[in-house]
Amino acid sequence: MPLKIAILGAGISGVSLARMLGEDGHSVVVFERTERAGGLCKSRVVDGFTFDDAGGHIMFSKRADVMEWMKARCGGESGVVRTERRTRIRWHDRWIPYPFENGVGHLTKEATVDCVDGYVEAYVRRRCGEPCPESFGKWIQWRMGDGFARHFMVPYNEKIWKRDLDTMSAAWVAGRVPEAPMRDILASAVGLDTQGYGHQSVFWFPKSGGFERMVRGAVDGGRFALRCGVEVKHVRREREGFSVDGERFDLVVNTAPLPAIAAAFADLPDPIRADIEALRPISLVNVLIGVRADEPPPPLSWIYLPFPGQGPANRVTYFSNYAPGNAPHGHASYMAEVTHRGELKPDRNWALELCRGLDRAGVLAADRVVTLDWVNSEYAYIDQDLAFPARIARVREWFDASGYVTFGRFGRYEYHNSDQCIGRAMEVRKHVAELARSGGQQRLSLSEP
Ligand SMILES: Cc1cc2nc3c(=O)[nH]c(=O)nc-3n(C[C@H](O)[C@H](O)[C@H](O)COP(=O)(O)OP(=O)(O)OC[C@H]3O[C@@H](n4cnc5c(N)ncnc54)[C@H](O)[C@@H]3O)c2cc1C
Incomplete structure (x- = not known):
């Protein structure tokens, strides 16, 4: 029996699941707070450069079915660029292979x-x-x-x-x-020579449109309704099914960051609400840098900057190397990631100083910068203090037993990349198929994170 399903959040977790459930004949509505789908996988065009919003993203997976799904959303093999990973650590004055x-x-x-x-x-x-x-x-x-x-x-x-x-x-x-x-x-x-991390030794990236191309490929042609610009205010279990802002559904799947959506869940017990309030993200400012370049940059994928003297960025992606369309002809592009705990308020002077730091580290020439911008993502990494494992176990246990489904990088607070989010969506798809078959309320059971 087809179900009517609400999905909260239209990041890759929400839209990949929506697409799968739409294919299975369910009636699916995705609620997204911002103006479009994508979440952390969003990209943007600035002065003709394409950048990813939340730092450098690559397509790779240990799972062949997930890898195939990702590529298919980008138009198949002809829609992606294959790159051999070349990463380095800037160790004092040396370039050290990674790991x-x-x-x-x-x-x-x-x-x-x-x-x-x-x-x-x-x-x-x-x-x-x-x-x-x-x-x-x-x-x-x-x-x-x-x-x-x-x-x-x-x-x-x-x-x-x-x-x-x-x-x-x-x-x-x-x-x-x-x-x-x-x-x-x-x-x-x-x-x-030794290799390390076999499954990431090659990766793929969409030929055009940045990493968001994969999300757009999931939305386009998907048999589901996407309602953007909607902040969900009220979710609760009813005698039969669930309601989302007064509309009835058979199932609610959350993929939005738990602390950002918890207030909407009317039936969360107080201790679980307190656990969710204590979950902290680490935020990220991604500095978007376009430079004039007479020659292409070295064939690097990204580099790590471990020392404070190298400036605030911990990682720099050589983004124009991912896909030729990422930078206009005669130019190159980089993205520098700086983590923070909510205190960082970037401005142009700060970003220029960061570029000068990268110049000193031998990464780019600051006087060739033609485009400089930044994006702040409040939810980027998970702050895992010593109380985190027990706290998140209680939260997951409550959701899994409640009839709701919650998954996603911050929907379940799993340190997952987008391929693992898609893998989770495949598991949830099976769970929904079982619910539809049995007509009952099944406890959610996901594989070990
Ligand atoms: C620096 C960095 C590098 C990364 N590199 C890679 C990589 O190389 N490869 C890779 O595969 N993955 C990478 N990732 C991970 C990847 O970005 C995430 O795994 C993935 O984007 C998470 O998707 P999601 O849908 O679970 O969450 P999100 O993308 O966070 O989506 C959640 C959605 O919920 C919406 N929302 C929030 N509140 C509400 C509300 N109240 N109502 C409705 N909607 C709401 C948000 O607007 C958002 O669209 C990286 C992440 C970071 C931070």
Whole structure:
């Protein structure tokens, strides 16, 4: 039996699910607060340059079905550009291959010894049964050892997360950061090439339209209604089904950031509401930079800037390398990401100073900048303090047992990329099929994050 389904939020989570459920014959309405679909996957054109709003986005997935779905939304293989990932760390005056473990032989000899020595020590401690610590700061030492911690991991992570790493939970890295085999570390240390992160060694990007092209491809031709400019005010369970601002639905699926939508949920118990209020995002200012360029920039994908002296940006994307259409002829483009906790109020002087920092780091020539703009995303990363794992477990448990569905990067507070959001949408599609078949109220059960 087809269901009438409300989806809150039209980021990639909301629109991918809407498209799938529309294909299955359900009647779907997507409610979006802003003027158009896209969320963190939005792109924009400034002075003829195309930029992504929330920092550099690439298309990749460990899952073939998800990868195929993403490409199909961009017009298939002919609609995307394939790139071999080339990432570097600006380590003092050197360019080090990323991941850092694979570039260890490019450091000074002293730093290479520090890193290998610490890695072997940590490896032995783990093999002797030292348990995985709770805090991220201690996890870095436990997994990588003291040398890697001092020379990259700690300064880089302090720059991005803006908190003492010992007060941050390690839960998010479990399963996300693969352990580098000892042999790779040793090979890198003596100067042999190693790869690291196999599934990201190539990636794709839409030929035109920026990353948002994928969202537009999900909306265009999708059999669902998209209502933009609507801030949902009132959601509740009824005796039969649900209501959204007075309209009846069989099911409500939330993908909007939980703290941004919690006030609308009339039936949230007070302790769960308090848990949601305590969920904090880390915000991101993405600085959009267009430059005049007589020659193309080096064939890099993005670089990491771990040290405070390199300016506030932690990562710079060489965005015109992703797709030729991203910058006008004779120009190149970059995006510099700066995280903050709500306090950063960027202006032109601040952005110019950031460009001068990138000039000093050897990234671009500040006097060739022709376009300078920025976008602030309030919800970019998840602030994972030590209380986070238990807090989010309570919130997810309540939603999963309630009959509502909630998923998405901030709809479930999972540290997910868009491919994983689409993977989740595929799981929710199966859940809805089961609901429609049984006509009952089924508890939502998603795979481990
Ligand atoms: C710096 C950075 C780099 C990234 N790089 C990559 C990458 O390379 N590849 C990749 O695949 N992913 C990447 N990601 C992750 C990717 O952006 C997210 O996983 C994905 O966009 C999340 O989509 P979503 O739909 O879950 O959430 P969102 O995009 O946040 O969408 C939520 C939507 O809900 C709407 N909303 C909010 N409140 C309400 C309300 N009250 N009523 C109705 N609607 C509301 C919002 O306006 C928004 O449109 C990156 C993210 C960041 C921050």
